[in-house]
Amino acid sequence: MVSQDNPPSEPRRARGRPRDWSDKTAQNTIKSLDRAMEVFEFLSEHQGKALTTLASETDQSPATVYRILVTLEGRGLVEFDAVEQLWHIGPRAFVIGARFLRRTSLVERARPVMRRLMEQTGETANLGIERGGQVLFVSQVETEATIRAFFPPGTLSPMHASGIGKALLAEMDDARLQRALAGKELTAFTPYSITHLDALRADLEQVRARGYAVDAEERNIGMRCIAAPVFDIHQEAVAGISVSGPTSRVGLEDIERLSEAVRAAARDLTATLGG
Amino acid sequence: MVSQDNPPSEPRRARGRPRDWSDKTAQNTIKSLDRAMEVFEFLSEHQGKALTTLASETDQSPATVYRILVTLEGRGLVEFDAVEQLWHIGPRAFVIGARFLRRTSLVERARPVMRRLMEQTGETANLGIERGGQVLFVSQVETEATIRAFFPPGTLSPMHASGIGKALLAEMDDARLQRALAGKELTAFTPYSITHLDALRADLEQVRARGYAVDAEERNIGMRCIAAPVFDIHQEAVAGISVSGPTSRVGLEDIERLSEAVRAAARDLTATLGG
DNA sequence: CTTGCATTTTTCATATCGTGAAAACGGCTT
DNA sequence: AAGCCGTTTTCACGATATGAAAAATGCAAG
Numbered sequence: 001m002v003s004q005d006n007p008p009s010e011p012r013r014a015r016g017r018p019r020d021w022s023d024k025t026a027q028n029t030i031k032s033l034d035r036a037m038e039v040f041e042f043l044s045e046h047q048g049k050a051l052t053t054l055a056s057e058t059d060q061s062p063a064t065v066y067r068i069l070v071t072l073e074g075r076g077l078v079e080f081d082a083v084e085q086l087w088h089i090g091p092r093a094f095v096i097g098a099r100f101l102r103r104t105s106l107v108e109r110a111r112p113v114m115r116r117l118m119e120q121t122g123e124t125a126n127l128g129i130e131r132g133g134q135v136l137f138v139s140q141v142e143t144e145a146t147i148r149a150f151f152p153p154g155t156l157s158p159m160h161a162s163g164i165g166k167a168l169l170a171e172m173d174d175a176r177l178q179r180a181l182a183g184k185e186l187t188a189f190t191p192y193s194i195t196h197l198d199a200l201r202a203d204l205e206q207v208r209a210r211g212y213a214v215d216a217e218e219r220n221i222g223m224r225c226i227a228a229p230v231f232d233i234h235q236e237a238v239a240g241i242s243v244s245g246p247t248s249r250v251g252l253e254d255i256e257r258l259s260e261a262v263r264a265a266a267r268d269l270t271a272t273l274g275g
Numbered sequence: 276m277v278s279q280d281n282p283p284s285e286p287r288r289a290r291g292r293p294r295d296w297s298d299k300t301a302q303n304t305i306k307s308l309d310r311a312m313e314v315f316e317f318l319s320e321h322q323g324k325a326l327t328t329l330a331s332e333t334d335q336s337p338a339t340v341y342r343i344l345v346t347l348e349g350r351g352l353v354e355f356d357a358v359e360q361l362w363h364i365g366p367r368a369f370v371i372g373a374r375f376l377r378r379t380s381l382v383e384r385a386r387p388v389m390r391r392l393m394e395q396t397g398e399t400a401n402l403g404i405e406r407g408g409q410v411l412f413v414s415q416v417e418t419e420a421t422i423r424a425f426f427p428p429g430t431l432s433p434m435h436a437s438g439i440g441k442a443l444l445a446e447m448d449d450a451r452l453q454r455a456l457a458g459k460e461l462t463a464f465t466p467y468s469i470t471h472l473d474a475l476r477a478d479l480e481q482v483r484a485r486g487y488a489v490d491a492e493e494r495n496i497g498m499r500c501i502a503a504p505v506f507d508i509h510q511e512a513v514a515g516i517s518v519s520g521p522t523s524r525v526g527l528e529d530i531e532r533l534s535e536a537v538r539a540a541a542r543d544l545t546a547t548l549g550g
Numbered sequence: 551c552t553t554g555c556a557t558t559t560t561t562c563a564t565a566t567c568g569t570g571a572a573a574a575c576g577g578c579t580t
Numbered sequence: 581a582a583g584c585c586g587t588t589t590t591c592a593c594g595a596t597a598t599g600a601a602a603a604a605t606g607c608a609a610g
Contacts, residue, residue, distance in 0.1 A: 015360055016558025017604040028560075029346040030597070032568065036308050037350050044371040047378055052586060061570050066588070071304040075312050085290055085586085089375045091547045096319040097372020098508050098549045100364045103322055111509055131366045132351070138369070139509070144407070154373020291587025292575040303589075305568065307597065327557060336599050341559070360557085553610080560603070567597080574589070580582090 035060060036068045043078060044093070048086045097154075106239060107139050109272045110230075114141045114241065117265040121258055123245035124149045125265075126225075128164040129238065131156075133180050135165040138239075149223055149244040160186050160200055161193050163215035163227030164240030169200075170207035171229050171237035192217045212259045213240075217247065224250040226258050228266035231275035238273075241266050310335060311343045318353060319368075323361045372549075381514060382414045384547050385505075389416040389516065392540040396533055398520035399424045400540070401500075403439040404513065406431075408455050410440040413514075424498055424519040435461050435475055436468050438490035438502030439515030444475075445482035446504050446512035467492045487534040488515075492522065499525040501533050503541035506550040513548075516541050 020028075039058050043049060046057075051069070055062040069087055072078040076092030101107045107127065114125040118141045127139040137155045142148055151157075159165030159180060169177060186195045194200045207213040215225035227242035243262055244250075250258065295303075314333050318324060321332075326344070330337040344362055347353040351367030382402065389400040393416045402414040412430045417423055426432075434440030434455060444452060461470045469475045482488040490500035502517035518537055519525075525533065 015556080015606050017560070019559065028342055029349055030307070030311070030342050031595095032305070032597075033308060033311050033343060033346045034349065036305070036311075037347065037352065041350065041367075041371060044374045047374065050586080051588095062587075063570065063589085064568080067303055067305050067568080068308060070588095071308045072312065074304055074309065075316065077312065088378055089371065091375060091549075092316075093368075094372040094375035095546075095549050096316060096364065097369040099319045099322065100366060100369035101508075103363055108509070111511075136366055136370070152373060152377060154370045154376075156370060290577055290585080292589070294588065307567075325557080326559095337558075338560085338600085339598060342597085345559095551610100554608090556605105556607080558603100558605080561601090563600100564598085565596105568595080569593090571592105572590090575587085577585090577587105579584080 035064075036072075039065055039068050040072060040077065043087060044089050047088050048081075048084070050086055054087065101138055104238075106273070110139060110239070110241065110269055111141075113265050113269045113272070114139065117141075117241070117243060117261060118143055120261045121243045121245075123243040123250065123258070124151075126151055126164065126242045126244060128157075128162070128240050128242070130159070130165075130168050130180065133159065133182070133184055135159055135162045135168070135240075137164075143245065145245075145249070147246050147248070149225075149246070151244070157219065158184065158187060160184075161189050161215065161219040163213045163225035163242045163244070166200075166204060166207055166213035166215065167227040167229045167240040167242075168237050170204040170213065171231075189219050190217055190221050194218060210259075211263055214255060214259075215244075216252075222247050224255075226250075226255060226262050228259075228263045230266050230273065231270045233274040235275065239269075241269060310339075311347075314340055314343050315347060315352065318362060319364050322363050323356075323359070325361055329362065381548070385414060385514075385516065385544055386416075388540050388544045388547075389414065392416075392516070392518060392536060393418060395536045396518050398518040398525065398533070399426075401426055401439065401502075401517045401519060403432075403437070403515050403517070405434070405440075405443050405455065408434065408457070408459055410434055410437045410443070410515075412439075418520065420520075420524070422521050422523070424500075424521070426519075432494065433459065433462060435459075436464055436490065436494040438488045438500035438517045438519070441475075441479060441482055441488035441490065442502040442504045442515040442517075443512050445479040445488065464494050465492055465496050467496075469493060485534075486538055489530060489534075490519075491527075497522050499530075501525075501530060501537050503534070503538045505541050505548065506545045508549040510550060514544075516544060 039054065042058050051066055052062055055065040069078055073080055076090045079088045079090040081088060110127045114127060118125040122143055122145065124143045125141045126137055128135045128137045134156045137151045137153055139153055140151055159169055169180060172180060188195045194203060212226055212228045217223060223244060224247055225242050225244035227240045229237040230239040230241055232238045241262065243258060317333050318329065326341055327337055330340040344353055348355055351365045354363045354365040356363060385402045389402060393400040397418055397420065399418045400416045401412055403410045403412045409431045412426045412428055414428055415426055434444055444455065447455060463470045469478060487501055487503045492499060498519060499522055500517050500519035502515045504512040505514040505516055507513045516537065518533060
């Protein structure tokens with residue numbers, strides 16, 4: 001989506017003194033800030049932590065963690081529940097993080113397309129992009145049915161066990177594929193998960209051929225997902241759009257029908273992006 | 276914002292040494308961290324800034340800002356676009372921020388806002404969402420007056436005869452409006468009810484223009500209601516907030532004044548949702 | 551092609567300021 | 581009441597964040 005992760009292809013005309021990328025230990029970073037951000041991140045993963053717990057689990061002194069939290073609290077990045085005496089992520093963190101989406105108009109443009117897709121299919125519609133070898137779900141429109149697939153925006157998921165992930169992988173050339181999967185295990189989440197590279201490649205071949213990817217209970221038992229890639233003006237797959245629902249409603253015989261709607265939605269979105 | 280702002284009611288049992296709240300200058304915060312967060316926040320507001328610009332606009336030396344950015348980049352909180360040489364908010368900020376939503380629901384977050392609204396206006400405050408073409412009242416903070424409007428949470432009410440309903444309808448585009456009203460009769464509950472589609476459209480036009488909706492005895496004789504829409508991060512109207520009271524206290528001449536408070540409350544709630 | 555300017559990144563010396571230990575403070579438990 | 585536990589503050593020390601300036605580069609102008 002946004003440049004940067006293609007050093008081989010992009011011209012990379014860097015103004016100013018070039019950064020010393022070889023410096024693995026990153027000596028140009030601020031240690032105290034990094035430690036503070038570690039606490040921040042840790043807190044976001046395990047919400048509702050007490051000061052002492054937080055301190056011991058991040059290997060820092062309670063006094064330091066306390067000061068970090070109070071400082072962040074001053075900006076609303078974290079919140080202190082005075083009743084329960086627990087710390088949480090604050091609303092401003094949400095506001096700031098959400099601005100990540102504003103960078104490209106992708107999410108905004110996708111909104112009406114997704115809504116229509118949800119109405120046509122009756123299933124939850126999702127939008128995801130690739131980030132650091134994972135699928136990042138950035139937006140969703142929930143179905144009105146009571147039984148629904150729920151992926152809160154901000155969720156990260158492995159590429160190989162996700163419809164959107166596979167739709168994106170299928171559009172990558174071999175070098176990029178290697179990089180996206182580098183160091184990643186093909187974890188088995190269910191008995192249906194794809195765990196071998198050969199099997200994955202074969203599946204991706206199919207995805208390319210028919211224009212959509214299927215996640216048939218590869219991540220969650222009882223959930224199926226049908227996804228198609230969305231292209232930007234450079235013909236690059238920048239996102240995936242999908243519907244997901246319970247096996248009871250999304251039967252194997254429904255896939256053909258649903259895939260039509262998903263592909264149409266992907267085409268629509270591609271068109272509004274200038275593909 | 277969460278629990279914390281009701282010192283009169285909450286017991287406020289603080290374990291440990293009590294914080295020195297009088298210390299307005301907050302001497303217990305970490306200056307460097309605060310400055311770093313200032314850059315972080317500033318960047319989120321004005322995305323795509325160059326280093327120098329960022330430095331001068333936050334009144335810090337380029338070297339310092341550079342180190343802050345590189346540190347945050349290491350955690351994915353900010354991103355550097357190598358082609359354009361610009362800095363942006365990173366995906367991890369989105370992931371972390373999104374976890375804020377997991378903790379509390381719309382209803383819980385609305386609670387303090389509604390309480391304040393009730394105190395300001397002296398009237399019962401309501402929160403409602405749209406479900407299946409009807410308004411679902413999900414939460415309420417009752418006034419202390421003896422004569423009070425009472426909507427038990429869980430109550431369903433037709434959209435066209437409800438302040439919240441009209442506030443939500445007014446934000447829909449035409450297609451969605453059609454669907455929300457599909458198959459619904461514009462039932463007359465009182466002589467003041469709106470029963471013709473044209474009249475409703477005209478009213479909605481007004482609602483949009485002034486930013487709030489009024490239910491003037493359209494559902495119950497003797498009760499008036501002033502509502503405003505609440506938006507989520509996608510700028511979609513997800514809920515409505517309102518005050519309702521007897522005509523004796525909510526006169527036509529009070530509407531202007533009350534609507535200010537309602538709109539302010541709606542704005543507050545919208546803000547904590549990331550709108 | 552050369553020169554100058556703008557911008558980013560690194561080096562370095564300095565003193566700021568972040569740090570942990572320990573004490574102070576209260577609530578909670580027995 | 582006394583002891584325990586978790587939070588907040590104090591304090592003295594030295595790690596480290598900081599800005600100035602230099603280095604390294606691209607870009608635009610001559």
